[in-house]
Amino acid sequence: xxxxxxxxGGRGERFWPMSxxxxxxxxxxxxxxxxxxxxxLERLDGIVAPEHTWILTGRDLFEPVSRLxxxxxxxxxxxxxxxxxxxxxxxxxLAGAYGAEDAMIVLPSDHLVAxxxxxxxxxxxxxxxxxxxxxxxxxGIQPDRPEVGYGYLERGAPIAGHxxxxxxxxxxxxxxxxxxxxxxxxxxxxxxxxxxVWRPDVLLAALARHRPxxxxxxxxxxxxxxxxxxxxxxxxEAAIARxxxxxxSISVDYAVMEKADNAATIDAAFAWDxxxxxxxxxxxxxxxxxxxxxEERAVAIDSDDCTVLGGGDRPVVVIGGKGxxxxxxxxxxxxxxxxxxxxxxxxxxxxxxxxxxxxxxxxEGNPR
Amino acid sequence: xxxxxxxxGGRGERFWPMSxxxxxxxxxxxxxxxxxxxxxLERLDGIVAPEHTWILTGRDLFEPVSRLxxxxxxxxxxxxxxxxxxxxxxxxxLAGAYGAEDAMIVLPSDHLVAxxxxxxxxxxxxxxxxxxxxxxxxxGIQPDRPEVGYGYLERGAPIAGHxxxxxxxxxxxxxxxxxxxxxxxxxxxxxxxxxxVWRPDVLLAALARHRPxxxxxxxxxxxxxxxxxxxxxxxxEAAIARxxxxxxSISVDYAVMEKADNAATIDAAFAWDxxxxxxxxxxxxxxxxxxxxxEERAVAIDSDDCTVLGGGDRPVVVIGGKGxxxxxxxxxxxxxxxxxxxxxxxxxxxxxxxxxxxxxxxxEGNPR
Numbered sequence: 001x002x003x004x005x006x007x008x009g010g011r012g013e014r015f016w017p018m019s020x021x022x023x024x025x026x027x028x029x030x031x032x033x034x035x036x037x038x039x040x041l042e043r044l045d046g047i048v049a050p051e052h053t054w055i056l057t058g059r060d061l062f063e064p065v066s067r068l069x070x071x072x073x074x075x076x077x078x079x080x081x082x083x084x085x086x087x088x089x090x091x092x093x094l095a096g097a098y099g100a101e102d103a104m105i106v107l108p109s110d111h112l113v114a115x116x117x118x119x120x121x122x123x124x125x126x127x128x129x130x131x132x133x134x135x136x137x138x139x140g141i142q143p144d145r146p147e148v149g150y151g152y153l154e155r156g157a158p159i160a161g162h163x164x165x166x167x168x169x170x171x172x173x174x175x176x177x178x179x180x181x182x183x184x185x186x187x188x189x190x191x192x193x194x195x196x197v198w199r200p201d202v203l204l205a206a207l208a209r210h211r212p213x214x215x216x217x218x219x220x221x222x223x224x225x226x227x228x229x230x231x232x233x234x235x236x237e238a239a240i241a242r243x244x245x246x247x248x249s250i251s252v253d254y255a256v257m258e259k260a261d262n263a264a265t266i267d268a269a270f271a272w273d274x275x276x277x278x279x280x281x282x283x284x285x286x287x288x289x290x291x292x293x294x295e296e297r298a299v300a301i302d303s304d305d306c307t308v309l310g311g312g313d314r315p316v317v318v319i320g321g322k323g324x325x326x327x328x329x330x331x332x333x334x335x336x337x338x339x340x341x342x343x344x345x346x347x348x349x350x351x352x353x354x355x356x357x358x359x360x361x362x363x364e365g366n367p368r
Numbered sequence: 369x370x371x372x373x374x375x376x377g378g379r380g381e382r383f384w385p386m387s388x389x390x391x392x393x394x395x396x397x398x399x400x401x402x403x404x405x406x407x408x409l410e411r412l413d414g415i416v417a418p419e420h421t422w423i424l425t426g427r428d429l430f431e432p433v434s435r436l437x438x439x440x441x442x443x444x445x446x447x448x449x450x451x452x453x454x455x456x457x458x459x460x461x462l463a464g465a466y467g468a469e470d471a472m473i474v475l476p477s478d479h480l481v482a483x484x485x486x487x488x489x490x491x492x493x494x495x496x497x498x499x500x501x502x503x504x505x506x507x508g509i510q511p512d513r514p515e516v517g518y519g520y521l522e523r524g525a526p527i528a529g530h531x532x533x534x535x536x537x538x539x540x541x542x543x544x545x546x547x548x549x550x551x552x553x554x555x556x557x558x559x560x561x562x563x564x565v566w567r568p569d570v571l572l573a574a575l576a577r578h579r580p581x582x583x584x585x586x587x588x589x590x591x592x593x594x595x596x597x598x599x600x601x602x603x604x605e606a607a608i609a610r611x612x613x614x615x616x617s618i619s620v621d622y623a624v625m626e627k628a629d630n631a632a633t634i635d636a637a638f639a640w641d642x643x644x645x646x647x648x649x650x651x652x653x654x655x656x657x658x659x660x661x662x663e664e665r666a667v668a669i670d671s672d673d674c675t676v677l678g679g680g681d682r683p684v685v686v687i688g689g690k691g692x693x694x695x696x697x698x699x700x701x702x703x704x705x706x707x708x709x710x711x712x713x714x715x716x717x718x719x720x721x722x723x724x725x726x727x728x729x730x731x732e733g734n735p736r
Contacts, residue, residue, distance in 0.1 A: 017682075017683075297700075297724055299715065299718045299719065299722070301711070301714050301715065301718060310700075310701075314385075314698075314699070314700040314701065315385075315699075315700040315701075315719055315722075315724045316700055316701040316702075316703070317700065317701070317702055317703070317715035317718060317719070318702075318703040318704065319702070319703075319704035319705075319708050319711050319712070319714060319715060320704050320705050320708040320711070321703060321704070321705075324692075324703065326701075326703050328696070328700075328701050330682075331682070331683075332665075332678075332682040332683040332684055332685065332696075333678075333682065333683075333684040333685070333694075333696050333701050334684075334685055334686075334687070335684070335685070335686040335687070335689060335692065335694050335703055336686065336687035336688050336689070337687075337688050337689075340687050340688040343669070343687050343688070344687070346669050346687060347667065347669065347685035347687060350667045350669060350685060351667065351683055351685065354667070354683075356665055356683045
C-alpha cells in the first residue's frame with residue numbers, strides 16, 4: 001500500500017502581513033476560496049488512503065490543521081521544526097509500522113498545482129519508478145524565468161522504460177541571477193519542486209548511508225511507531241515529545257538527495273507554482289494596462305507594475321509608485337520593491353524583535 | 369479695536385489618511401500634543417478680544433470647533449466652502465458691525481509658528497501699517513528651498529517709517545520647480561504665508577473696486593451682521609444659510625491682492641511652516657542616519673530617505689524603500705514618492721469615487 005506525507009509546518013512568514021503566526025499560507029483561503037492544505041489532500045484521493053496519509057505540522061498549528069482535515073489524514077505535531085530530513089524519516093518509519101511499504105508521496109502543503117488529473121498521472125508514474133527501480137524520485141519543473149528563489153536540478157540520461165524519467169546529474173542550491181539565467185538558457189535544468197516519491201525502506205536506507213547520525217536518532221521512533229500502529233497513540237506522542245527535538249535539523253535535499261546515486265527526476269507534465277512569495281501570488285492575478293495588480297480595497301494612481309492589496313476594512317492608495325509591492329492586511333502593512341519580496345521574513349523578524357507581531361487568530365479564526 | 373478671522377475650513381485632505389473628514393489637520397493633535405487651531409487662538413491673546421475673534425469653518429466642523437474653542441471666539445459655519453475672498457469679506461462686515469474698526473488679522477488655523485513673541489511683535493507691526501497707511505498687509509517668508517507648493521510674492525521698495533515693510537511688486541502663483549529655483553536664487557521673492565492684516569473698511573473698499581460683483585453679494589450681509597451684533601443671531605444665521613452659497617468662490621489673493629496698489633509685505637521675523645503636506649510634517653521630525661523618519665509602529669529595513677508612520681494598532685514595514693512616504697492610519701494607507709505628497713488629494717478623490725472614504729469620527733472623536 002502507498003502512503004503520503006504532507007509537510008505543513010512553517011509560520012508562513014513569506015506572506016506577512018496576510019499570513020499570521022497560527023494562520024500560515026497553507027491554512028489561508030486564497031482569492032478563489034481554495035485552502036492549499038485541503039487541495040493538497042484532495043490530489044491524493046484514490047491514490048493514498050486516509051489512514052496512510054500523515055501530516056506533519058508545528059505544535060501551534062496542530063489544532064487548526066486537525067480541525068480542517070478531520071479524518072482525511074493523521075496529524076502529527078512536531079514540538080520544534082527540524083527541517084525536512086527528520087520529517088521524511090519519521091514518516092517513513094510510521095508508514096512501515098502501519099504496513100504501507102509501497103511508494104510514499106511527499107508533498108508540501110502550500111503549493112498550487114493546475115491540471116489535477118495530469119498531476120495524479122505523474123504521481124502514479126513516480127510511484128512505479130520508486131517501487132520498481134528503488135528510486136528516490138523528484139519532480140522537475142520546466143523553468144519559465146530565471147527564478148533565484150528555487151533550487152534547481154540538472155537532468156541526466158533518460159531512464160529506460162519509464163516515461164519522462166531521467167537520472168539526476170546534480171542538485172543545485174538557489175542560484176544568483178546570472179547563474180539562474182544560464183540554467184534556463186541551457187535547457188538541462190529544472191526547478192526542484194520539493195515533492196518526492198520513494199519507498200520508505202529505500203529512503204531509510206539512503207539516510208542510514210548518507211546521514212547515519214540522523215538515521216540512528218530516527219531509529220528510536222521505530223518501537224513507538226509500532227505501538228501507535230497497534231493503538232497506543234500515547235507512547236508515540238511521548239516519544240515525539242522526548243526525542244524529536246534532539247534530531248539533526250537538515251533538509252532531505254542536503255542530507256540525502258545530493259549524495260544519492262539512485263535519485264531520479266520526472267519532467268512534470270502538470271503546471272506548478274510554489275506560491276512562495278507575494279511575487280508568485282501577483283503573477284497569478286490579472287494586471288491593468290499599466291501592469292498593476294490591484295485587489296480588494298486598493299487604488300493605484302499614476303503607477304506602474306505595482307501590486308497593491310488592500311485587505312481588511314481600510315483602503316490603501318499608491319500614487320506614482322513604480323514596481324512596488326504594497327500589502328495591507330490584518331497583520332499590518334508591507335511596502336517593498338517587487339524584487340525584494342523574498343526578504344519579507346526580515347519584516348517578521350523586526351516585528352518579533354519589537355514585540356509588535358500580531359497575535360494568532362482566536363478559535364473562530366478571527367484576528368485578535 | 370482690532371479683530372481677527374481664523375480660517376478653519378477644509379477637509380484636511382492633504383493629510384490623508386491621518387486626517388479624516390470631520391477631523392481635519394487643524395483639529396488633530398500633533399505629535400507633541402499641540403492642536404493647531406488652539407495654538408492659533410493663543411497667538412492672538414491680548415491682541416484681539418474673544419468677542420472680536422471669528423472662526424469660519426465648514427458646517428460639518430461647527431460642532432467640534434465650537435466645543436474646542438469654547439468662549440475664546442465666535443464660530444460661524446459656512447454652508448459650503450467659497451474660498452477665502454467671501455470669507456474675509458464676511459468677516460470684515462461682521463467686524464464693522466461689532467464696532468471693531470481697527471486692523472483685522474486673518475490667520476489660517478493650521479500653520480505652525482515658532483517664536484510666539486516674535487510673531488506677536490510682527491502682528492503688531494502689521495496692524496500699525498494697516499491702520500496708519502491703509503495697507504493690505506501680507507507676511508513674506510524667506511524661502512529656504514524651491515518649494516512648488518506655495519505662492520510667492522516679489523518684494524518691492526521699502527516703505528519708509530515701517531520696519532521690514534515693503535511694497536509688493538507682484539504676486540506669483542505656485543511656480544514650477546525651475547521658476548521656484550530662480551525665485552529663491554534672486555533673493556527678491558518671499559513665500560506668501562496666507563496671513564493678512566487690513567482694516568475691514570480698506571478690505572471692503574478693495575473688494576468693491578476689484579471684484580464688484582462679490583462686494584455686491586456681500587452687502588446683503590450688512591443688515592444681518594448688524595442684527596447679530598444687536599443680539600439677533602438667528603437673523604444672521606438665516607442670511608448665511610440663504611445667501612452664502614450664492615457668493616462667488618474665489619481666493620482673496622486673486623480677487624484683490626494681485627490687483628491692489630496698496631498691498632504691502634512684512635519680512636517675517638518668525639519661523640513659519642504651513643505644515644501643508646506629509647513632506648512638511650516629515651521635515652520637522654528627526655531622521656535616522658539613512659535619512660528615514662520612522663514614527664510610531666513603523667520599521668524601515670535597508671531603506672533611505674523614507675518617511676514611515678505607523679499610526680493605529682498595526683505595524684507598517686518598508687523593505688528597500690527609496691524616498692517613499694508611507695503613512696498608515698485610521699483612514700487607510702498612503703504610499704507615494706516624497707516628491708508627490710502634494711497629490712494626496714487624488715487619493716481622497718479616488719476613495720470618494722469608490723465609496724471607500726472613512727466616515728468622520730463619532731462624537732467622542734473616535735473613528736467609526
